[in-house]
Amino acid sequence: MFKLSTKGRYAVRAMYEIAKAYPNGITLDEIAENQKISRVYLAQILNRLRQAHLIRSSRGPGGGYVLRKPPEEITLYDVLASLEGPVCVASCLDPSEGCDEVEECIAYPIWKKLASYIECMLKNVKLSDLIKTMSASEREKFAESVTLKCF
Secondary structure (H helix, E strand, O other), X not given: OOOOXXXXXXXXXXXXXHHHHOOOOEOHHHHHHHHOOOHHHHHHHHHHHHHXXXXXXXXXXXXXXXXXXXXXXXXXXXXHHHHHOOOOOOHHHOOOOOOOOOOOOOOHHHHHHHHHHHHHHXXXXXXXXXXXXXXXXXXXXXXXXXXXXXX
């Protein structure tokens, strides 16, 4: 079954912490403690997010990680694509793998449509949406509104 990697889930959780602190920075230790993520693993993830130009880091007293753009301008798709690449629910959708049987494949249109729905949903959720204080029922309504935009 399709499953988001730990790396991707942790990246979203780390970006949530960085977005909450915006425009100020937050340290690696604070993110790791708040989200219960290994410092070593988190450092690797943050390095990838930095290389993708989603965050910047500074060393020394008062240093830490800060978003390069406001939380309203960064989507979950931006975060996940920087670590995972494009949405590929099947290897035939991966440009680097491809498939010679696409024309004859009965399921290919379904996999393609499923990937486009997932991509749409991720592109419609911004970090600013995650940091809004919402009750559980409000989060459900928000998720439903994003779903409706894509279907």
